[in-house]
């Protein structure tokens with residue numbers, strides 16, 4: 001397994017070495033530094049007997065008494081320098097490992113676990129590297145309290161999550177959950193979702209970027225409609241739900257959606273609860289009489305789809321095609337359904 005360390009892992013290992021070890025002499029094929037495993041020479045503080053070899057991702061210490069005298073893998077070195085175990089204990093462990101082959105299996109399992117963690121972190125780093133540099137500093141993995149909000153809202157088990165990877169970040173400057181939008185694997189747009197009640201607006205899109213269509217690759221053309229919601233964290237609950245980052249479609253979005261067989265339907269928050277949503281719908285129905293819109297049935301008290309799903313056992317918005325189709329209207333008929341006409 002460790003003979004086939006992939007390039008991402010290798011970069012990750014090298015990052016960890018750079019982060020944790022000072023005064024590295026970097027050559028093209030190897031890096032030389034004071035050995036962190038044995039502590040290197042105590043008499044000569046300038047002695048550097050640790051060598052990390054880039055091509056083989058292996059580490060060797062030329063101090064004869066060192067547990068790493070005889071190569072260890074880059075993963076082992078990183079496990080050593082990054083875990084919180086005191087160095088002396090770890091050094092003993094390495095020594096006993098060499099003397100007690102029966103410990104090796106146990107150690108390999110621990111290593112494999114670490115390897116999986118590293119693979120995940122390397123993947124995340126790679127994804128982060130697609131994000132514009134000026135934003136990377138403020139985007140972090142979800143802090144505990146925010147992860148709890150996401151968990152309470154059951155987002156990660158939503159039935160219409162993008163299939164090719166879905167990961168959330170937190171923007172520490174803006175105090176919002178960041179949802180990257182990908183289409184055909186590319187990061188095309190992102191949206192920040194408010195985390196506190198009263199934090200306005202609910203969704204905020206990337207500045208200086210053309211709005212794209214979130215969840216475009218998930219559209220099922222066997223279904224008659226594609227529901228266009230404002231926000232990604234609502235769209236993931238709806239059959240053929242996509243997010244468009246607003247209440248109308250841009251030219252680019254119209255163009256993208258026209259390549260699919262489904263008819264676009266604007267779906268806003270509950271028009272019986274949210275007066276702003278009702279006003280928007282009214283505007284659309286009056287000014288674009290052919291534009292299909294979704295009118296919520298009377299009797300639902302939740303303000304949006306996510307709240308509805310948390311409170312109800314069945315998710316009509318995903319599982320009941322007939323329900324969805326029965327609530328699609330346009331023009332005067334839609335206004336009537338909203339009881340806006342006299």
Ligand SMILES: [Zn+2]
Pocket residue numbers: 035036037038039040050061062063066067068069
């Ligand atoms: Zn050493």
